[in-house]
Amino acid sequence: MPTTSNGTAIVAADAVRRVFGEGEAAVKALDGVSVGFPTERFTAIMGPSGSGKSTLMHILAGLDRPTSGTVKIDGVELGSLDDAELTELRRDKVGFVFQFFNLLPVLNAEENILLPLKLAGRDPDRERLRQLIDAVGLGDRLAHRPAELSGGQQQRVAIARALMSEPAVIFADEPTGNLDSHSSEEVLALLRRAVDEFGQTVVTVTHDAVAAAAADRVLVLVDGRIVRDDDGTHSPDEVLDLMKQVA
């Protein structure tokens, strides 16, 4: 199992390949990716459009299956799971944050946060809910519907939702892609706190150098391969340099 210097990987991919289509029209989205994500780290996956970064995240999260290779989350090999088991794994071990928030419009903020637990039929931990609400700073807006919240507020609800079930890993797909710079800052700070204060593991796919700069580690994908894997924090400028180098 590939590991990095800081402890064991909670999520690990080994020789993952993913081919879309068949024959002449076949596209290699991932071409042999092996990578591990240790706990309590914030990793940013970057890369130009079509580099395969979204595909990698889908496969890591068990939303898509690799053509070959294996993925493990918290020691469980995903390839051996059927749809129902994958569903359960996503419910219990994975949190998601999307670019377009994807909150249910008919539920208010608090209900959206509790939705995954409701789906699992579990009773929410009231104490954790209180902590999370404090952390995301939405105490006064809990009874509001998504339509009554700003984009930044919606994304903070989505992050609280991902944190609520204490997942093994949180995947964030362009979490700042649809936000202004001020809201982006808030969201990134929140993800950072998730790692530092709540001990979560966060993997984000992003175009945004500022977002990548908030991470502990930056992976760069080009043409379905990992071309850079830089540990340590970067400034936005350093991230931009990194991107230029690989381009």
Added chain:
Amino acid sequence: MGSIALRNLWERKLRTALTALAIVLGVMMVSGTYVLTDTIDASFEDIFTESNEGVDAVVTATEFIDSDDGVVPAFDAAVLGDVKRTDGVAQAAGGIADPQVAIIGADGEPVGGNGAPTFAFSAGGPDRFDPLTYVEGNPPESDDELVIDKATADSQGFELGDPVTVAGKTGTQEYTLGGIATLGEVDSFGGATLALLTLAEAQRLTGKEGQFDQISVAADAGTTPEILAANLQATLPNTVRAETGAENVETQQDDVGEFINILKTALLIFAGVALFVATFLIFNTFSITVAQRTREFAMLRTLGASRRQILGSVVLEALAIGLAASAIGILLGIAFAPAIQALFKAVEIDLPATGTVVAPRTIIVGFVIGTGITVLAALIPALRATRVPPVTGLREGAVMTTPRQARVRSAAGVVLTGLGVAGMLLGLFGVLDPGELWIGVGAAAMFFGVTLLSPYLVTPMAALVGKPLERLRGVPGRLARENATRNPGRTAATAAALMIGLALVSFVAVFAAGLRGSIDEAIDKTLVGDLIVSHEDGFSDIPAVTADAAGRIDGIEVASPYRYAQNKVEGVSGNGYLSLVDPRTATSVLTLDWREGSDAVLAGLGPDDAVIDEGWAADNGFAVGDQFTAETASGRKITYTVRGTFKDATDFIGDYAASDANASAYGEPDTVTNVFIGLEEGADSAAVRGDIDEALASFPTVQTQNQEELKDSIAEELNTLLGVVYALLFLSVIVSLFGIVNTLALSIHERTRELGLLRAVGTSRSQVRRIVRYEAVITALIGGVLGGVLGVVFAIVVSRPLADEGFIISIPVGTLVVLLVLTVVAGILAAIGPARRASRLDVLEALAYE
């Protein structure tokens, strides 16, 4: 998950309401039907029970064949002596209860028109047998007095002491109003009217001197009604039968029950059609909303919702809609029942309905059907929702990837259409039993089949009806056409709902036109006389004396009495119809299409001779020279020898024609169905008619018509019936229009951004409205054209076996064109709401819409 489903419904109140409305209307019809028929049933039971209070046993004439005209023959009054001598009889009284009289109203016309009958009852028995409550006056004491029911007195403004004229079999008679009565709490006998006379006068007026219609019997102390009835049955001749009072209520109840059941079945069929149409609407609405919520389902799946949870959530939505709609439908049905009754009353079918009977069955069936259909229709869309892969939730503007099922779909369409046609044909030719059910099931299967195939028809048909629009209306016309074909499955399902209603309407129109043509032809070919005397209602019998009265008029060559009767022929299943003619005069007014024999055979028919229908002969293996035995209403058996055969294309004559020498054996004596009149050469038709009217003035329910008038009055009756059928089918058309509204509204919601773009580049509001309106018209026309074609095909298929019997298929082109025009209008109406909504979209918001 449950609360999400319910909140989704609440958030989309308008759509939920529109979807539910389809089920509400169907369930309303179902529960309305049950409430109405249960109420009628209960009202009749009240009436019969009330009438038989104080009666332990009833003696009536034996019905040797189960005739369907409701007229029970009278019997010899001497039976009363036998009754009185029977063990256990305390009191017995004979009476008249004749439904073939008429009270002449204030306007000189018979009260009640062609609706419920007027009964002549006789007074004078012991009080305990008299079910009437006299609200004014007393029972008649002399032959020139009468009592009428309160409803008639009220409607005609008759007061005590007024002269009231009653028409009976022996003519009209004027009486003095001596009393006004009700039956228990009921003002009238459920639509029927009542004239109470002295026994002697009732017998005279109804031509039943020396006869009774029934004898009411009371038991002495210590004899139960059962023993009394058994005693009577044992001692009385077999021309009469004895029942306990309670049994008699049941017998009468069974007679009306048959009619109520027919009514119930007919109404439930219309309800079924409306619900069938609603199924399409629900399927379509759920399909569209599931497609539009693809991202939501994907997100829920990503967050860990299982397929079962997604399925449960969509099914729960359907369940909630179904339950709510059923509840509303049942309540509305209770209110709707009087509306159905009013519809029938408008065509002179007056049914008693006092109080409102809501049986538990009404509520249970309403909920089961309403909810069941909603959930079933939503099941396929719900299963589709579970197949949304989680990964699409991460993509913007994700749309549901529909797996390529085209081949499966068209195969299923072809198979269903084929099976449907096969089912219809097998049902039609009696291979599958019961035929009516299989025709219905076959038709439903065929509708489903055609619906599955119709996406292939949408593009060419949209081009067909859309091209002219495009040429006339430019860009809006073109966009409307493109929009209609963008999702052919959706357009097809929407149009299919309308197709069903219109197919049935055009089927009925074509079939009725054929029926009318056939009747006209039969009248032209068979009735070669000049005038026809008949009852005003067209089917009841008239007094036989009318023939004698007419025969004496100058200018009339023959006045030939004709009687249509029922019998049971030995070795032939079921009752059959026959004609009794006067052999001496029949050939001058009737022409038969002879196969074997000639007019001379008809003119020479002896009492035991018959000429028979060719088809009936073939079915039963009868040939000229053979004999058959007919069992008549009076219980007499007559053996006939076949003297000839004829082809009777429209079943005008029935199974056979025989001499009226035996008329009295076939039921009530002294009545005929028609008198066919032939004029002398050169007679002045108008003058003769005047003379006939004068001679028959004392028979106000009798009318004289020539062939054209007879055809017109039959056509009028047919049209009335058609009106009722159209009114009931209208309900399902309404449901399908809601379907168009719903689909349009959902499509517009889907195309918000696109509409914003159109407005941004300079499309005017009225142009946007037009685009939506034309799309609705195209959808409606697809349904209309498909429905019209299917309806005509159905009519031709169904009337195919009748064609050999002379059924003429004629296609009422005018009616069909009117239907298409109405379809266009319906499309425009359905588009009003959605078009307005589309044109009012805020351009900027629409463009930003995600």
